Amino acid sequence: MLLVGGLGLRLREQMCAWLEICTMAVLQLLLPLMVCSVAASERPPQHLPACQVVQMDVFCSNLSLRSAPVDLPQGVRLLDLSRNQVQNLSQETLAYQSGFQHLNLHGNKIHFIQPGLFKDMTDLRVLDLSRNHLNVFAHSKINIGPLTAVESLDLSNNGLYTGMSDYFLADSPSLVDLSLNGNSITKIAHNTFSGSSSLRRIRLHNNVILEIEDGAFEVLDNLTELDLSKNSITCITNFNLCNLKVLNLSKNSVELFRSATTMVFSLTHLDLSENKMLYFPLLPRFNMIEHIDVSRNHLQTINVTGGLEKRTQVYFNHLKYLDMSYNQLKSIPESFFHCKDILEVLNVSNNCISSFSITNPGLLQMVKIINLSFNPLQSLTFGENTLPSLEKLFLQGNDLTTLEHGIFQRFPSIKHLHLQQNNLEVCSLKHEHQDCVSFSSIPNLQFLNLSENNLMILPANAFTNTSLKLLDLSLNPGLEMDKDSLSGLEHTLIHLLLKENNISSLNTDLSSLKSLKHIDLSTNQLTNIPVWSKDSSIESLNLQNNNLVTLKYSSMLALEHSLKTLYMGSNPLSCCSNLDFLQMVQRSAVVVPDIEMTTCIHKEYSEPVNIEKVTNEMCHISGSQNYVIVLVVIALVVMIVTALSVRFCQARKRKHIRSFNA
Numbered sequence: 001m002l003l004v005g006g007l008g009l010r011l012r013e014q015m016c017a018w019l020e021i022c023t024m025a026v027l028q029l030l031l032p033l034m035v036c037s038v039a040a041s042e043r044p045p046q047h048l049p050a051c052q053v054v055q056m057d058v059f060c061s062n063l064s065l066r067s068a069p070v071d072l073p074q075g076v077r078l079l080d081l082s083r084n085q086v087q088n089l090s091q092e093t094l095a096y097q098s099g100f101q102h103l104n105l106h107g108n109k110i111h112f113i114q115p116g117l118f119k120d121m122t123d124l125r126v127l128d129l130s131r132n133h134l135n136v137f138a139h140s141k142i143n144i145g146p147l148t149a150v151e152s153l154d155l156s157n158n159g160l161y162t163g164m165s166d167y168f169l170a171d172s173p174s175l176v177d178l179s180l181n182g183n184s185i186t187k188i189a190h191n192t193f194s195g196s197s198s199l200r201r202i203r204l205h206n207n208v209i210l211e212i213e214d215g216a217f218e219v220l221d222n223l224t225e226l227d228l229s230k231n232s233i234t235c236i237t238n239f240n241l242c243n244l245k246v247l248n249l250s251k252n253s254v255e256l257f258r259s260a261t262t263m264v265f266s267l268t269h270l271d272l273s274e275n276k277m278l279y280f281p282l283l284p285r286f287n288m289i290e291h292i293d294v295s296r297n298h299l300q301t302i303n304v305t306g307g308l309e310k311r312t313q314v315y316f317n318h319l320k321y322l323d324m325s326y327n328q329l330k331s332i333p334e335s336f337f338h339c340k341d342i343l344e345v346l347n348v349s350n351n352c353i354s355s356f357s358i359t360n361p362g363l364l365q366m367v368k369i370i371n372l373s374f375n376p377l378q379s380l381t382f383g384e385n386t387l388p389s390l391e392k393l394f395l396q397g398n399d400l401t402t403l404e405h406g407i408f409q410r411f412p413s414i415k416h417l418h419l420q421q422n423n424l425e426v427c428s429l430k431h432e433h434q435d436c437v438s439f440s441s442i443p444n445l446q447f448l449n450l451s452e453n454n455l456m457i458l459p460a461n462a463f464t465n466t467s468l469k470l471l472d473l474s475l476n477p478g479l480e481m482d483k484d485s486l487s488g489l490e491h492t493l494i495h496l497l498l499k500e501n502n503i504s505s506l507n508t509d510l511s512s513l514k515s516l517k518h519i520d521l522s523t524n525q526l527t528n529i530p531v532w533s534k535d536s537s538i539e540s541l542n543l544q545n546n547n548l549v550t551l552k553y554s555s556m557l558a559l560e561h562s563l564k565t566l567y568m569g570s571n572p573l574s575c576c577s578n579l580d581f582l583q584m585v586q587r588s589a590v591v592v593p594d595i596e597m598t599t600c601i602h603k604e605y606s607e608p609v610n611i612e613k614v615t616n617e618m619c620h621i622s623g624s625q626n627y628v629i630v631l632v633v634i635a636l637v638v639m640i641v642t643a644l645s646v647r648f649c650q651a652r653k654r655k656h657i658r659s660f661n662a
């Protein structure tokens with residue numbers, strides 16, 4: 001592998017050397033200070049009870065320990081001393097035990113390791129030394145001695161510079177997994193890994209690697225995964241690590257990737273995202289590549305290496321995933337898809353593609369997802385019998401105005417269509433005019449987003465013969481929906497979004513949509529709510545920001561048994577004409593997430609009243625107190641009437657007697 005670092009390599013090395021001298025000087029100054037603070041804060045060794053013991057595993061994380069507990073049981077297999085205060089790693093700090101299989105020393109302050117400490121630890125497989133101060137130890141230029149059995153070594157975040165890893169790796173014959181993430185390595189020398197020839201995975205994420213010497217990785221016959229992401233690599237001109245399967249070069253400054261080896265090439269995953277690639281990577285003619293990510297680069301063409309040489313066809317017989325999103329591609333000729341027979345995912349979103357077409361039915365037979373979102377796409381053509389496996393098509397944020405009206409009926413497997421932010425029109429069942437797209441008779445279609453399309457009209461039966469579960473028609477202000485526009489969706493539609501459509505009255509019958517559970521009618525001009533029947537299954541209803549004054553109580557009552565969430569804020573509701581409804585909300589378990597904004601208007605109050613505070617009395621409707629008064633009044637009236645009638649009778653009797661007397 002030949003790697004060319006950027007300019008300024010010399011300069012960087014000089015700076016590093018200089019920095020090293022500085023650090024040493026600072027350390028010499030600091031060391032006495034450090035010793036003082038050690039003496040001051042020395043505590044007696046902690047005892048075991050603070051740790052958790054599970055069989056032969058001991059967990060002592062985050063206990064401010066300077067060493068392992070003195071009474072560590074014999075035969076501990078796993079010791080977790082992470083996030084403590086260990087500074088000097090020695091037999092003493094490990095309680096003179098050596099039978100460990102797994103030692104976790106992450107997040108301590110280790111700046112010294114007793115040489116030869118791990119020599120006799122013949123069971124030690126996993127050693128985590130991440131987030132310590134091993135750069136200080138490396139300055140002493142002492143080798144830690146053999147890592148006899150260690151298979152996994154984590155040296156990440158230790159401030160290690162170029163060459164410092166040598167003191168840890170010189171004699172580690174069993175090492176399989178190595179992490180050097182988050183250090184300050186600028187160069188990988190040809191002999192860096194010569195003492196660790198069993199390595200399979202090397203992580204060098206987040207260093208400042210500019211240069212990799214010839215032969216550095218070639219000695220590693222078993223190397224299958226190499227993570228060089230987030231470094232400063234600018235160019236890879238002769239990539240020949242034939243056993244490598246995963247190569248991550250994401251977040252470098254790579255402009256060119258070339259590999260023209262004729263040896264068997266095993267690479268399956270190549271991540272070149274967030275680089276400065278100008279051309280498509282050049283891969284060997286026969287390769288195993290399955291996954292290529294060249295998103296967020298500077299590709300303007302799908303050509304390799306700018307036509308520097310005429311090349312024969314590269315076969316991508318294993319390629320399943322290709323991400324070329326966030327580039328500057330202007331077009332992708334159909335021929336690009338030749339020899340990519342099993343491609344499943346194609347992401348070319350966020351490019352400059354104005355026209356895309358697949359007419360050859362032999363191409364892209366296996367493709368399931370195509371993402372063409374955020375392009376200036378004006379023309380889209382798919383021939384008969386193309387894309388038989390296509391399930392999801394993303395076309396968000398393009399300039400699509402006219403499409404062949406039967407274009408989507410061509411795809412027998414299509415489930416998701418993301419067409420938001422275009423300028424499409426929906427055809428009626430009879431295809432009356434030319435410039436429209438038909439959405440009926442797409443049997444597997446479940447998800448359709450048509451928001452922000454300047455839709456004016458939604459004709460009758462627009463979606464019959466589909467399996468639509470979700471339909472988003474939001475942000476089409478002025479949309480006129482035919483009263484039968486949703487017919488055919490009675491038993492499938494679950495989500496319906498109609499927000500920001502400036503609808504003043506909904507003439508489409510929603511009560512026949514028996515499966516409908518979630519409906520968003522927010523930010524319209526509704527003065528009435530739709531009519532629902534008792535068997536509706538609406539669970540969430542959004543009526544925020546409309547013109548609702550009086551809600552039809554019978555309609556709301558029909559939702560009482562199914563409704564779980566209701567948005568009502570920003571409506572000019574009347575407090576007293578919705579009293580029954582407001583009391584229904586107050587006593588039911590319906591959640592009103594925007595309750596703070598949900599107010600009603602009462603003529604006797606200058607400010608809107610929160611609906612939770614509305615009472616019968618406010619609306620002068622007899623409450624229980626009034627009831628007593630009324631009873632008292634009635635009783636009084638009855639008493640008065642009785643008294644009067646008694647008087648009257650007596651008077652008449654007297655009169656009678658009087659007359660008898662007469």
Ligand SMILES: *[C@@H]1O[C@H](CO)[C@@H](O)[C@H](O)[C@H]1NC(C)=O
Pocket residue numbers: 088089090092112114
């Ligand atoms: C570390 O500990 C060992 C053994 O306890 C001791 O001999 C050595 O001097 C210590 N080193 C430092 C740098 O503290």
Ligand SMILES: *[C@@H]1O[C@H](CO)[C@@H](O)[C@H](O)[C@H]1NC(C)=O
Pocket residue numbers: 205229230248249250251269270271
């Ligand atoms: C490559 O590394 C980046 C981190 O920098 C990570 O997000 C990405 O998932 C890695 N790619 C692969 C294929 O592992």
Ligand SMILES: *[C@@H]1O[C@H](CO)[C@@H](O)[C@H](O)[C@H]1NC(C)=O
Pocket residue numbers: 295323325345346347369371
């Ligand atoms: C491209 O699309 C694929 C598949 O849908 C997705 O997994 C990937 O995250 C997308 N890439 C970017 C950069 O968004």
Ligand SMILES: *[C@@H]1O[C@H](CO)[C@@H](O)[C@H](O)[C@H]1NC(C)=O
Pocket residue numbers: 325349350371372373374394
């Ligand atoms: C398609 O691309 C857009 C824009 O890059 C992205 O937001 C969306 O998540 C992608 N779709 C998938 C399924 O990855």
Ligand SMILES: *[C@@H]1O[C@H](CO)[C@@H](O)[C@H](O)[C@H]1NC(C)=O
Pocket residue numbers: 420421449450451452470472497
């Ligand atoms: C439809 O697309 C719009 C973007 O214009 C997005 O905000 C909305 O969430 C999408 N709808 C659904 C249900 O995902």
Ligand SMILES: *[C@@H]1O[C@H](CO)[C@@H](O)[C@H](O)[C@H]1NC(C)=O
Pocket residue numbers: 440441464465
């Ligand atoms: C529904 O689709 C079937 C089969 O594709 C077709 O025979 C039928 O005429 C379609 N019905 C309507 C109303 O379009």
Ligand SMILES: *[C@@H]1O[C@H](CO)[C@@H](O)[C@H](O)[C@H]1NC(C)=O
Pocket residue numbers: 477478502504525
């Ligand atoms: C919304 O509808 C009203 C009439 O109901 C109309 O006056 C207004 O212009 C419309 N606004 C938009 C943005 O379409």
